Amino acid sequence: MDLLSGRKANEIFEGQVHVYKHMYVYLNSMCLKWCIELEIPTIIYNHEKPITLHELISILQVPPSKISGVERLMRHLSHNGFFDIVTIHDDDDENKEEKEAYALTIASELLVKGTEYCLTPMAKCSLDPSVSSSYNLLGKWTLEENLTLSEISLGTNLWNFLSKNPSILTSFNESMASDSQMVKLALKDHNAVFEGLESIVDVGSGNGTVSKIISDMFPKLKCIVFDLPHVVENFSGTNSNNLSFIGGDMFNFIPEADAVLLKWILHDWDDEHCVKILKKCKDAISKNTKGGKAIIIDFVINEKQDEFGLTQMKLRMDIAMTTLNGKERSEEEFKKLFLEAGFEDYKIFPLTGMYSLIVVFS
Template identity: 60%
Template sequence: MASNNDLKASEMFEGLLHLYKHLHSYALDGMSIRWMIELGIPDIIHNHDQPITLTELVSILQIPPTKVRAVHSLLRYLAHSGFLEIVRDHHNTEEKEAYALTAASQLLVKDTHLSLAPMAELLINPSGGLVWSHLKKWTYEDDLTLFDVSLGSNAWGFLGKNQEKNNLFNKAMASDSQMMNVALRGCNWVFEGVESIVDVGGGTGTTAKAISDAFPNVKCTVLDRQQVVENLSGTNDLKYVGGDMFESIPKADAVLLKWVLHNWSDKDCKKILENCKEAISGKGKRGKVIVIESVINEGQDEHGITGLKLLMDVKMSCLFNGKERSEEEWKKLFVEAGFQSYKISPLTGHLSLIQIYP
């Protein structure tokens, strides 16, 4: 390994560039997205029906003249980051530059079917920086999560005592479920022969409702914490059950675990999966557990996808004592929980659909 004295000037400057990029973007990357959402910029551009110029946007937002240059700077950075597209208008002699939404910022338009604005509001929160500021202390606290160290309670205990945060969490999970529903539309084969399914940790039932609508013959049950489901009304084909997945899971042909297992340690996941196996016992060929999670595969995934999975692994490890897993780690977990076989299929860019069989 080269020391500072051995580095060429070009290598030193390359290292400086990499370091400064991360140091200066520490808070700005997230907070600039939050700023865009809070000002309603994605909604303004969406409702404008065409790319919007800086002058038009400033007028709508009533930005003080002294702030126009800085707003332009933020918009230009968001465009460089892929959250806006700069469109050149060669027919406009006064202003040749306008801003359009990208696929990423389309997902931040509020009150649309696929809006992820609630997820952004949950994850880009000033209090989150305070939690991560305890990372050094967390390193030396045996078995405690970063939430335990910073807030004195694990994530679930904190949500149980803070109704506002709990509501925000449920809205965020529901918004993500809408995206999962789009992915599941092409997975009819997953539900063939399934007459009943339990969505474990299914929140307010966004995914279960989509399954019920798409497959009227499938009876759906949502299992979640009592405080999540206590005020929700079901139908003949959809019911809500308050309970603890570590205690028991209602009987069904299939059990769905969407973004559940990565929150928990191997020991906890083994218990959850054992309860899933018990829930589908006696169902013959129909019985299976459907897991929607990441599968880390650094050898085959694109660099950006691997980066997201590794980032999620850090968050799950530090915040929940959970983790993202490779196929080898998933296989070991399934075998230890008493399952005989599994099949992994691609679902989204970073998530896989795993079917496991007793």
């Protein structure tokens, strides 16, 4: 039986394009990696105006045989929104000849080194072969009982792998810190969430970027960065009047505070472990007579309301969590966790284009 016998030729061709598009989508990531490795956004930024291909290859010292390749890569990145191709006039040319040049877009501005909201560390970590190559084993992961993708690909869970590879751990912490700068931008509109609190413990915060942001916003608020001992040991010397670092295991205890912050934590774990974490959060805030709260920053999948591209991004992150046997969740899935952990109510607020702010009340 010819499965496609009832299909029109143009429908079959559309299906072919869809399949091929997904077959080669990894090249988007590889082009982005190329762009970051050669620091092209930073080069254009330092150039202080759109840069021509000739100027770019001169700065990069590209051999003649690869000039065409650079042009093709830049064309691809421009088509995908990382650069704008604009027309400029060369002031040094007597004829004022028009030339094409590459200008930064918002996306590539986020990849300029040394800027406040630079996401280059996040991109570098995500595109590291030790991370990205793991997804070649999704087929094997599907058939292995209880093993995470990192356990299959790396021979151990991600946290053990990071603890034994200091350079990759540093890259991971830097990636989380760069992402947290986006939260800084968003929290400016959510000051009310932290008002009235005297103390907050930031669980799994690595180098404490979010806590530093909060401590700067609220100098009277005592902020505790709580992470595994080997993670915080390098930062304990940066303690200040309202910021301190404590090592420990969130499955055993969480330091007492008025509130517990979980930024990108719950999506690392399956439901059973999430409930355990949330119960420890509830224990940590139980002595607050006014009612403590858990403050969660995470993705909330909402396919019915989010536009297609945003949902696609969240669903890709959901697949990314197979590294840890974690998952991204819908509101209903979060609600189930909160109730099972003994919390009474919650509210969800939009935070960034991707993240939501969830406040859970004891």
